[in-house]
Amino acid sequence: MTDLSQSPAGAAPRKHGGSLLQQTPRTRKRNAAEARFRGYGIAAITAGLVMLLVLVTTIVSKGTGAFQQTFVTLNVELLESKLDKKGNRNIEDIKKVTTFGYAPIIKGAMEATVEELGIETSLKAKELAGVLSKDVAAQLRDYVIANPDQIGQTVEFRFLASSRVDGYLKGRVTRDSIVNDKNISAEQLDLVDALAAAGVLEKTFNLDFITGADASDARPEAAGIGVSMLGSLFMMFVVLALALPIGVAASIYLEEFAPQNWLTDMIEVNISNLAAVPSIVFGILGLAVFINYMHLPTSAPLVGGLVLTLMTLPTIIISTRASLKSVPPSIRDAALGVGASKMQAVFHHVLPLAAPGILTGTIIGLAQALGETAPLLLIGMVGFIASNAPETIADGLLAPNSAMPAQIYEWAKRADPAFYERAWGGIIILLLFLVTMNTLAVILRRRFERRW
């Protein structure tokens, strides 16, 4: 309400003095209200920025550790007596030695290194090997099977250290915190200090975290997000290949061709409603329709992609319709006026002009789908799943896999605190993807969008 309406027309002369230089109490009050409002606005933005800052610093401080890992460089003698008893280098015989059979070799290598460096320790061979990850045996076995001619030689390896040792170097594990821990002892930490001083053990950048597969609860140090990243990628491929054509076709028809009647009104209302449906509902739907009824395989990125397509469709349809609407009718009229058919007018003139808006909407829809976890819970994409990297495209779509947000959720649930660090590291990677996609959307809009 303005002041004018409060003072009836033709009322008495101004009550309060009337000088332009001197503010009336009412003006002062109004100015104060405005100043207060600005203050609220600034306070709201500051609060938002502070929260963002806290969030980002928390994520970065907790997650950067995951990108570094402690490695131990060892010379390992690949004993023929343990790995190839018959000595004929038959690959089938070599394969029969399981990872458990590699334990003596690892123990021997640790003992030899400790002796060579002249480190005094009372630890037994098994405790010496306890400094190393349990992944080491698998790494050795893979190497031996790939290079059977190396049996009998001494080869230098770079091994992962166990998660407790890694935590010790990162400051997560301290001598006080391991008093009751049966996985590591103070003596082993002494050994770690000595190995670090000798330069055998060091903390370096860990590419395996970005490219690797998930690992079991016993070896968090070996876990990586790479395979679940591929899972997310395949899902996004499915979403893009289905949601974009279906969404654009639906909105072009609704916007340009469909008659205005109660049926199209109903469809319109329902699409808007669908955009507000919680994502878990789509998960339940996916479980019922795609898995239980259509018998698609569980945990498959194809099913995840189909579910996320349903979730993304309304977003794409709404943004596409908005950008189609924003193309001025004069362009359609001009095209029709020179003899174009309706379809030619749409595809030759309206759609290219609306494309930047459509792309922006699609990218934002995809970003939303990329970060979605809830529907994936129900179609079996959470658990110890992302362990095999897909070899073919069909494998990528149909073989069980996880997705980045699902992998982060899974890590956050696990007992070993080392997984917690990896969950934060995963969040950093996921956020990088989202920021990139959103930036792309902004750039596209800035560069190509036309205003009339």
Next chain:
Amino acid sequence: MSFVKLTASALAISAVSATAAAARDQVQVAGSSTVLPYASIVAEAFGENFDFPTPVVESGGSSAGLKRFCEGVGENTIDVANASRKIKDKEIAACAENGVTDIIEVRIGYDGIVFASDSSADAFEFTPSDWFLALSDKILVDGELANNPNTTWADVNPDFPAVDIQAFVPGTKHGTREVFEDKVILAGCEETGAFEAFKEANGGDKKAAEKACIALRTDGKSVDIDGDYTETLARIESNKDGIGVFGLAFYENNTDKLQVATMSGVVPSTESIASGEYPVSRPLFFYVKKAHIGVIPGLKEYAEFFVADEVAGEDGPLAEYGLVADPELAETQETVANEAVMGGNS
């Protein structure tokens, strides 16, 4: 447009033919979140040592896993269900209804349930009676059944510090809850004599008395945790007076944050659980669909590998992680090797 059409139709075709095309080549496992770490350790080692792909292990709880297990026979159903409790007769019946008749039961070992508080809080030495008196809905007060009046641990047992009772117990969908009810609350109910009083009140009905015993108070002193142990841990970290129920393996991975309470004077450890001294433990199982053996490659090998001495034995990786090895492992190995189904008519 033709490219879009092409991809769309290719996807549609692949979606429709997926069922026919996907001859599943990896074992699929689902079930108890307590068994999940063990199953994932085995699955990982299995994938490394055999030419089969690494099995897929999902969690979701014993009941949810067994429900999916009993959905039927076929490639789009799971092959193995992990459970932190024995399969119920009701579930066997549900299985049979859907054609899942031959089930191989495999016991992999034992798991301890521990009571732990924040490492900065007071130490506790519990008995089952303490937990019953602290958490039950109704207890005996001056010989009469009455609503639980205890608000601090000192009310329960004068030896305890006077801190508020705040317990975080597993929710009813967890197999752990059942063990907690049976071995702690019910045991305490019988010890304190409340069981007899309940029985009397229910006209001598034992079942109803048991049910009344394990009814926990609902005034906020006992909080059901439906999530995982990490949630219980987070609750304890924010409420230092809280005491939570954990699996032994989880506690052993978080000894810097938690301190464990003794039960009936025994400190929980793999040794005290194996010897039977520590009272709160339970067997862990997995169930295999016999109809899938020979159809899903690697299923039998996975089951055999799981219970092999080098995996589930005393020095194996599972025991290292916190599983209490089964002294009768040899019999289990035989069961798996012979594919002996439940009910005995193999």
